[in-house]
Amino acid sequence: MTKSGKRWRTRKMRKIDTIIIHCTATQEGKNYKVADIERWHRERGFDSIGYHYIIYLDGSIHSGRPVEQAGAHCKGHNANSIGVCYVGGLSKDGKTSKDTRTPLQKLSIKCLLMRLKAKYPDAAIKGHRDFAAKDCPCFDAAKEYANI
Numbered sequence: 215m216t217k218s219g220k221r222w223r224t225r226k227m228r229k230i231d232t233i234i235i236h237c238t239a240t241q242e243g244k245n246y247k248v249a250d251i252e253r254w255h256r257e258r259g260f261d262s263i264g265y266h267y268i269i270y271l272d273g274s275i276h277s278g279r280p281v282e283q284a285g286a287h288c289k290g291h292n293a294n295s296i297g298v299c300y301v302g303g304l305s306k307d308g309k310t311s312k313d314t315r316t317p318l319q320k321l322s323i324k325c326l327l328m329r330l331k332a333k334y335p336d337a338a339i340k341g342h343r344d345f346a347a348k349d350c351p352c353f354d355a356a357k358e359y360a361n362i
Contacts (some may be wrong), residue, residue: 227282230334232295233327234288235355236265236342237303242314245271246301248278260286265297267326273318275326288345296330296337298323303352311349327362 240246247270252263263278264286270276278297279285287297300323302314315323327339339362341355342348 228284229294230281230296230337232291233330233334233337233339234291234295234297234342234345235323235339235351235359236287236297236299237314237351238268238299238301239303239350240301241304241308242302242306242312243271244301248276251278251299255286262286265299267296267298269298269300269319269322269326271301271316271319273316273322275322288342291345296334298326298330300351303350311352313352315353324359324362327359331362 238246238251248263248268251265251268255262255264265278266281266285268276268278278299281296284292285295285297286292287299288295300315300319302316302319303312304310304314305312331337331339339355339359341353342350343354344356
């Protein structure tokens with residue numbers, strides 16, 4: 215109990231064993247925001263945004279779902295993973311998968327992954343494509359980030 219008589223809330227930390235990289239599957243150069251992604255996820259029946267982190271075109275890193283909560287980003291792997299999503303993943307035609315990461319997104323993703331690996335050193339870095347028949351993300355995340 216605290217001095218005010220309120221009970222301490224203890225939050226059980228999840229055991230994180232995987233960091234999963236995603237893309238929003240949106241057209242190259244179109245900058246969507248956390249609110250857009252949350253709206254899309256709620257329209258699909260989720261209670262909130264499914265990803266824990268979102269990387270905008272300018273490289274800024276934004277919080278989505280709290281890391282303490284299981285995500286809603288990779289069926290069968292949400293309980294013990296963190297979902298990181300960058301905005302992009304489709305060419306300008308909106309139909310063709312493409313690695314559209316800007317140089318700032320690439321730098322921010324790498325920096326975020328380094329921070330997450332420092333906190334969860336045993337977590338493997340994978341792409342959503344490693345768990346589902348999708349081009350998400352549109353590059354081999356496990357290979358690209360193997361040395362982090």
